[in-house]
Amino acid sequence: MLPDVLALVGGLALLVAAASALVRGAAALALRLGLTPLVVGLTVVAFGTSAPELVVSVQAALAGAGGIxxxxxxxxxxxxxxxILAVAVLVRPIASDPALLRRDLPALVAATALAVALLWDRALGRGEGTMLLVGLVAYLVWSVRTARREQAAVELPVAAPAGxxxxDALFVVAGLGGLVWGADLFVGGAVRLAEAAGVSNAVIGLTVVAVGTSLPELATTVVAAARGEGEIAAGSVVGSNLFNLLGILGVGALVEPLVAPGLRPVDLAVMAAFTVALVPMMxxxxxxxxxxxxxxxxGYVGYMAFLLLQPV
Structure with missing residues (x-):
């Protein structure tokens, strides 16, 4: 069991470090190409922090662990x-950005409803994965065009990064390589621990794997809140959740149709409830x-307790 725990911890550390390198290099290269910081934040940074979830889910799909x-x-x-968002708000209350309320939060609610409907049978085929990816492309095109229009009146020159x-390209390559290697270690350790404990892959994915791969978002969000950049903190969470649902599930299902027998309606309902609760709160x-x-x-602590106290 110790080697599996070490693989889990080592893989997680490698995932976090690799994601940081990937975001740093990709954001710098995007700025060199003339993209504005706003567009970089909406795409490269938000999706870069979700890179661990993407690689872990693809590795799990290839390993036949659809539950993870x-x-x-x-x-x-x-x-x-x-x-993550709750901890950031504890650090400093976060103002709701009007563009986030008008554009991204409704898109997240819609994406959540679609994902819940598609996953209700605990399976996701290639056709459904394609549908999710088409939704992601449509959201990206819409959000980037809208963001460019909204900032057109105050457009500023984009300064190229130093160095x-x-x-920057080396950071991207090293980050991608580290993500693949870290994900392989992490998923392997998680699967073996789940089998040893008699716990379903879905429960391991909902708890240990989910929290571990969310660490880049935790770091990004808490630092942004501490610096008084609440819009970045909230936008990072909303953008990451959108990419998780449309991009990661879509790519995972295209690589290998996903079957998650351990996933229950209550898990989907909890995800939907947390998403919908954001609307009146914001x-x-x-x-x-x-x-x-x-x-x-x-609510999160209660849900984790519910999962971990379920009979094996």
């Missing part, structure tokens, strides 16, 4: 709202406050 692949996405979305471009007073974060945290 799907549970990772569902559990990560719950953790992003109930744990050579080859260094609309009330146009900000997330510490009392609301306490509600989210209590």
């Amino acid at each position: 692949a799907v549970g990772n996405v569902v559990g990560s979305n719950v953790a992003n709202i109930g744990l 050579p471009a080859w260094r 609309l009330s007073g146009r900000r997330l406050v510490r009392a609301e974060s306490g509600v989210l945290l209590a």
